[in-house]
Amino acid sequence: MTAFVANAEAARTARMLCRDGLIAPTAGMAPGFTQCNMISLPRDWAWDFLLYAQRNPKPCPVLDVSDPGSHSTPLAPGADLRRDLPLYRVWRNGALAEEVADATQVWAEHADLVTFLIGCSFTFETPLMQAGIEMRHIAQGCNVPMYRTNRPCRSAGRLSGPMVVSMRPIPAERVAEAAMISGRFPAVHGAPVHVGAPEALGITDLSRPDFGDPVEVRTGEVPVFWACGVTPQAAVMASNVPFAITHAPGHMFITDIPDRNWQV
Amino acid sequence: MTAFVANAEAARTARMLCRDGLIAPTAGMAPGFTQCNMISLPRDWAWDFLLYAQRNPKPCPVLDVSDPGSHSTPLAPGADLRRDLPLYRVWRNGALAEEVADATQVWAEHADLVTFLIGCSFTFETPLMQAGIEMRHIAQGCNVPMYRTNRPCRSAGRLSGPMVVSMRPIPAERVAEAAMISGRFPAVHGAPVHVGAPEALGITDLSRPDFGDPVEVRTGEVPVFWACGVTPQAAVMASNVPFAITHAPGHMFITDIPDRNWQV
Structure with missing residues (x-):
């Protein structure tokens, strides 16, 4: 800073x-x-x-x-x-x-x-909302949904574990913009790690997050996944x-x- | 990566x-x-x-x-x-x-x-050169000039020391562009830490770098300073x-x- x-x-x-x-x-x-x-x-x-x-x-x-x-x-x-x-x-x-x-x-x-x-x-949610992209969990007044993925982190010493992601549903025509806006904040997770295709991350049911609350994904929206700071907790468990x-x-x-x- | x-x-x-x-x-x-x-x-x-x-x-x-x-x-x-x-x-x-x-x-x-x-x-020198901004040390076939500054790093345990910077002379009208291009590479020092006014960094003579070789600074050019990975060596000494x-x-x-x- x-x-x-x-x-x-x-x-x-x-x-x-x-x-x-x-x-x-x-x-x-x-x-x-x-x-x-x-x-x-x-x-x-x-x-x-x-x-x-x-x-x-x-x-x-x-x-x-x-x-x-x-x-x-x-x-x-x-x-x-x-x-x-x-x-x-x-x-x-x-x-x-x-x-x-x-x-x-x-x-x-x-x-x-x-x-x-x-x-x-949460740091890049403000500029996303300023760009007119709704953060569904804020609109719904709940916690952001987070999921354990099938992507292993690179281990270090005694620590290993999967990557955890947060998910925000984004209208298909705004996904690229959401990627670019968040990508300018690499110190706070930066650009998405995955867009759409939750099954490729090993996520079988978006309505049952491992952490936080489920949010509605509407027609024409794509689930966009960002690397999440709950990942250390997954490492503690693993x-x-x-x-x-x-x-x-x-x-x-x-x-x-x-x-x-x-x-x- | x-x-x-x-x-x-x-x-x-x-x-x-x-x-x-x-x-x-x-x-x-x-x-x-x-x-x-x-x-x-x-x-x-x-x-x-x-x-x-x-x-x-x-x-x-x-x-x-x-x-x-x-x-x-x-x-x-x-x-x-x-x-x-x-x-x-x-x-x-x-x-x-x-x-x-x-x-x-x-x-x-x-x-x-x-x-x-x-x-x-050196990582952002390629896009700088692709944008038509000459890297003087490459043009001169020598090492980039580096200087110990009066800016202390934040210490950690037994380690402390000053920040070291590298310097590239940039035409005044290209400085903003050089800042923006390099700023997109935060993992490799990112944007400059200082533009012009070397004396404010405690650098009294640009022609006598602490590391590397001196390079020519021409009329209409500004010395632009980037944080430098020789900083750890300054910490080893200090x-x-x-x-x-x-x-x-x-x-x-x-x-x-x-x-x-x-x-x-």
Whole structure:
């Protein structure tokens, strides 16, 4: 990033609402400010994860990495990563153990957690909507649908797993434009990885997403798939990672960084 | 990257020439194929370096990271990272110890070297030249000039140091176009970090680069500065890193990946 805005009041307000107990998907909140996927891992797993992210930059574009034990980030000065997301997932031995609205207590189990903030496709939803392309999950007031695919990520150390994608139905005549607009944001997943033909990704039923909520796909629309920052959670499951804290899918960390900072 | 080309013969030929003893800057060699900066560090330093790169993505865009002890890369199947660059630098306790054309022997000093391949601005020189913008160092048959700046990188663990930039003189009326063309290649340094006003970067004399060769800046031309993959070498010096092997500035590793794979 090259510039912080003077006034990120909308982003701070959204974080404070989450800190005070709001539990809701963050798509559409504080529009224009970058939202992030999050994963915290013990220091011993940090190298494997950073390498996994480097080797899979489409699903895992890293925007910040904390020092071990830190729960702050220069992407949002004053924020507390343990409390300012609306909903967290706690993972033990590769399985979802619980969802919590405040991760302070579970965070304290490990003194050396390294936290990764990963770009989120919500960042390019604003320019897509500005171009008149409806984001169906926002129109429907639900979470974006996400699917585990049959595409393996490139493994790193002890980490492997499939790529997860998010899906937005796009009118056929706007698909190329959606690809070009999102493609200018490579730091937040960039261009789609797949357009149409969900079966080729191993997705048999669009109405039953693995994460998030189903959305209507209308006649004349094509399901467009973007690499998704839930991919690290799929790796946690596939790799039997002993301990991790992540955001709950769709419940992101809202930063003070303007979306436009990622545009190339 | 999404696709390897069927025929990377020009890249392989260039690597073989280097393996067989050719010592020369690689700008202009195997045009259209991605060239990389290289740094190999003992495993104990790999986390600090990968974090340093993540925190400084303009000078240090990581294109591949090897497994410890490996000297191969999927960016160029069959290549030997110990031999296929034209010239290497060996660093001991933060100081340049020697330059060698074959690093096999010095590589064997450490069994756990992790090798980072970092994007190089030579990648966008091809589209710049295709747009009719002369690359002065190629026209002059010399190495690109590089300068240590007064801009500190964001530190990571034991690593800190200044940003290094490469400079190309561009006619004033083409500067905007050069910025836009290179900006579409964020994986290989992307848009310039600075246009004109070298003194603001702490560069007092363009004719005395810290690395590479000076080039002529003509009337009506502006010095344009791009973040440079020699930045890791500046960090090795500033941080007193005990051992590292790098490419010699301008003497890059040539991969089989087409430049266009990095364009967004």
